[in-house]
Each structure stands twice: as structure tokens, then as C-alpha cells.
Amino acid sequence: MPTPAAAATGNGRVGFVDAEDIAAVATxxxxxxxxxxxxxxxxxxEALSYADSVxxxxxxxxxxxRALVEKVQPV
Known part of the structure; x- marks a missing residue:
């Protein structure tokens, strides 16, 4: 059985950026x-959740x- 995916962002969404785009901007x-x-x-x-990305x-x-928000402790 595969390991379940988990993220500390809960249902938060992120605008993921491709490494090639980062390199182009840096150049x-x-x-x-x-x-x-x-x-x-x-x-x-587009802002995607980790579940959307999977x-x-x-x-x-x-x-x-599942989200691991309750396990994240502020530093």
C-alpha cells in the first residue's frame, strides 16, 4: 500500500513555479x-493545493x- 501524501499547509494553495522559469528570471x-x-x-x-498537484x-x-496543520509548531 502506498504511503499517504501529507502536507503542513492544510487546504492552503500555492502558485508553484517551474525551475526553468526561476532560471529564466534569474538570468x-x-x-x-x-x-x-x-x-x-x-x-x-494557478494556485494549487498539494492534493491538486498530486x-x-x-x-x-x-x-x-491529509493535512498536518495541527502538528506544525511555530518557531
Whole structure:
């Protein structure tokens, strides 16, 4: 039986960003004639939960997915 997926974000959603997109932005920021002189905030095209991501990757809804929010302790 596969290990259930779990995330500490609960039902929170994240705009996942592809590593190639991060590299493209970094290349532009480091090689442009003028430095951006600002924070570059990257977000994905759509906010997804981890359960949504599992389904998109596998083509099936996750089994046994649960949030671990109650186990996360603030630092």
C-alpha cells in the first residue's frame, strides 16, 4: 500500500513555479544592463493545493491525503 501524501499547509494553495522559469528570471535579472533594484516575486499561473498537484501529476485523486496543520509548531 502506498504511503499517504501529507502536507503542513492544510487546504492552503500555492502558485508553484517551474525551475526553468526561476532560471529564466534569474538570468534576465543578472545579465540585464540595469539591475532590477527590487524584489522579484515569482508565482505560478494557478494556485494549487498539494492534493491538486498530486492529481495533476498522477492523473488520479490522492488517496489518504491529509493535512498536518495541527502538528506544525511555530518557531
Amino acid at each position: 534576465h535579472a543578472l545579465t540585464d544592463e540595469r539591475a532590477p533594484n527590487t524584489d522579484l516575486v515569482l508565482t505560478g499561473p 492529481q495533476r501529476i498522477t492523473g488520479r485523486p490522492p488517496r489518504g491525503f
